[in-house]
Amino acid sequence: MTNAEALQRALELVDARVAEVFHDSAAALVARGATAEEVADHLDQCAEDFKTIRPRLVAELAAFIDRDGETLQ
Structure with missing residues (x-):
């Protein structure tokens, strides 16, 4: 499996x-x-919160997977 x-x-x-x-x-x-x-408002807020944190999560996962430049086996 490649890092990507x-x-x-x-x-x-x-x-x-x-x-x-x-x-x-x-x-x-x-x-x-x-x-x-109320449920729709709550879900909208959850979605907005997740959109805010997802880029950081992607970056942290990518860094973890690619640590030391190794390819996962």
Whole structure:
């Protein structure tokens, strides 16, 4: 597996987990009686927060995967 492939796979796993967390948080809000608008607002804020941190996450994952210039085996 190349470093680019490893980074892509790691990002796919992160994105999948983030989607699960978004779903779980929306379900928890609904269970507490939140309105559709409140849930939508919450999910919009979560998405904005994730867009803010994702570039740093990508950079940190890439640096970790490519540490010391080694290719993952």
